[in-house]
Amino acid sequence: MGEKATILALDDEPRSLETLGRILEDDFNVLTATTTGEAEAILAREWVQVILCDQRMPGMTGVEFLKRVRALWPDVVRIILSGYTEPSDIIQGINEAGIYQYLTKPWHPDQLILTINNAVRLFHLQRQSDLLALEMKVATSTLETRTSKRREALKRTFRYDSLVRTADSPLNATVDQVQRVAPFDISVLITGESGSGKELIARALHYNSLRADGPFVAENCGALPDQLLESELFGHKRGAFTGAVEDRVGLFEQADGGTVFLDEIGDISPAFQVKLLRVLQEGEIRPLGSNQRRRVDIRVIAATNRDLETEVRAGRYRDDLYYRLATTSIRVPPLRERRMDIPTLARALLEQAIEQHGKRVRGFTDEALECMQAYHWPGNVRELQNEVQCMLVMGSRDLLGAELLSPRILQAIPGDEGWDEPEPGLEPGAGTLKERLDSLEARILREALIRNRWNKSKTARELGLSRVGLRSKLERHGLEKIQPLKTRRRAGGNGD
Template identity: 65%
Template sequence: MSRPRVLLVDDEPLSLETLARILDEEFDVRTATNPFDAERILEEDWIQVVISDQRMPEMTGVELLARVRDRWPDMARIIISGYTEAEDIIDGINRAGIHQYITKPWHPDNLLLIVRNACRLVELQRENALLALEMKMTGQSLEQRVAKQRERLKRNFNLDAIVRSPESPINQVCDQIAQIAPYDIPVLLTGESGTGKELLARALHYNSPRADKPFVAENTGAMPDQLLESELFGHEKGAFTGAVNARVGLFEQADGGTIFLDEIGEVSTSFQVKLLRVLQEQEVRPIGSNRRRKVNVRVVAATNRDLEQEIREGRFREDLYYRLAGVRVHLPPLRERPMDIWPIAEHILAEAVRDFAKPVEGFTQEALDCMARYSWPGNVRELQNEIQRVLVLAPGHQLTADLLDPRILRADDADVPFAEPNRAEALPADGTLKDRVEALEARILRETLIRHQWNKTQAADELGLSRVGLRSKLERYGLIPN
């Protein structure tokens, strides 16, 4: 990094040499013995600080620095003088806009500190000027950035970008979302946790006329009423203990756009009344305020509960339900669409590889088959968690089946279109004791072999079998590596 450049002007060579020797270790020093040489140097070099003696034969230091101020106003200007007349000081400040008036005799450390501060001031002024120029240009620039980001979001949450197989039941869901997105009607998304309700809510927003306005989301489950009211409707300063600042609620933040209320079935019946009033009146009143504020939002709610059953049991208001459920859209769980497991798994892996910066070639076929057999009660969220865990633990460049959690390896083979057919089927609900025991034995054998990467010696040792005995059972149950 280049050193700050300082110009010293003094008609006495000894004083000039003394000043230069002190400043030379820290600054790039230029010297001039008269004002005319000084101006020539200023025309040729970019100087941050000019230090001039006051008493010189051609012109005073104040006169020189006044000329510098007119031509190079960004430079810091310092006067050194053995005279301390008040008139000189005032004249220097008014005419030359000097940064500092140093009186002789001066102390070297004090001189260094003054010049350092002057250089820093010039640098800050320069940065400020650049920022001011940048701010003038950012209006259009920011609009362009926002527009690009908005287009990127629209692409990311395009319905065609939702990962699924060609024959997936989600195709029907996406068609339904595409049909209702243009119309300003509330939507209730139902389905188990982890099925992707928030993803679908965002797709609904970014495919609607409100796409250029905000999308905000709030998980309303297990949140105390006062905190939830503050989050959604806002509060005034001092409205309750801990309200040290006013807060704008999410309904106001989403004005013109969409608000997503997840786990709506978990809110208390008392808060349901407040939410119903907001939806009916289309206005919010922050906690501690007497003023109501109009809001224009589209509400998309989601729940994993059966709200109609909740209504029958008195835990959910029927009038609020009909305010939320303008259109109901149900997301089937992952176990009802096993054909989606492979494409979703590959998509999740690609994202995890990028996030964790750990490149791998992908899953082995056996690993994919094992994942396809499993029912995934936690749906996509559980699948994502498992893939990230396997990626982190993987010692090689492929994700093999033995890395999967044992509960996945113990999964049933029945009715799985992607698995190779074999006789290690689900434990039958009926049949003879012999049939049930054999089904369970086949599942244990298969899980153990996968964990040991089909090493029969290790599997036989764990199960307490001889290699001959293990081979006989494998032939009996038709267990072969995929």
């Protein structure tokens, strides 16, 4: 057992207090008072859990005094002891005083001890409940504060001017369109290649709209079969299909009051197109296995890397669904159409990678950025992000050089649009055999030179050539002329 509970006994008869003290002293810390003034002084300085008060005292009844105690020390559990007044005569006063128990004299010692023990437990339960309520209030307040701060941070992150680009970027037209469309509660279809940043545009639309304080949920529609997709979006009831062991709330219901982003919407089946169209038309969902419909208030933003107008003309996509999704369309240009953004975007992605991995570097060499700008980036921003992370992880110098780039990127020559296509020289009609082999050889030579930091001795050894043979090939392909001296010095290679 822990520390004894403190009991205050108030009675104007000293002999009654002596009796109470003898009975209770083994189980409790007993304090006594013969007047209400003494009792108040004790309550003011001691931590009392239970008060035993006689009903009939001079000047003030026990119930009247305990009303005062309730007002000043509400946590103390109050018990009335009396042998002169029936409970029915003072029942209203007992309620007003919040009295826990009424015991009539003569009381049995075991009964009194049991009553006090229960009163002590009640005291501690009340304190635990009050503490829990306070903790819940603080936790709720903290959660609301954190949620509010997170929402404001998201709004800052996805504001219009946060999309990384240069002053003359083709992305500016897209951002201008986002700024015009975002405040209006209409559906939007975002088109663009995979990895070009369609979800960023969707988030910008949401966090700059009137629904910014509501949830934003996203689903890749091309990754799931119809039944699972229907369950993900609209929910299901337990037993609706094999594996449905409990009810599930769908994303449409979770996003009530906010935005649903449906990525790869061009990949859904004709059967699911019908179901989705019905939901968009009626604004109601019906979970799998349920007969009840639920109304939802959402804004739908969809995205696709397909040409849905062509799909509609070919009869592979419902025209009514297309027009329901595409109240307005926004095109995100691929990275190869905004090469001027690549250095700025690469630096921004590097800062993110530095924060994520905790590895500090100063940035990229100019040569590395030139190689990045020359490449066609079929995977768009996502591919660039992966490349930047790999360079950071593999780099051992303060500046990340071009030698850290993947071979496919190094084989793209700055300023030569002909070096911009994948697998150069292998496509049909690319020229004679000799011309195609020369094209491949030039790319291999340049990639090896950059990877070896323009050290011709290392490059010759790697390619199994003599220094004279390497120099002859470089001169034949014009590669001696493409390396500026400042790049050579910055890369740390020697020209020999």
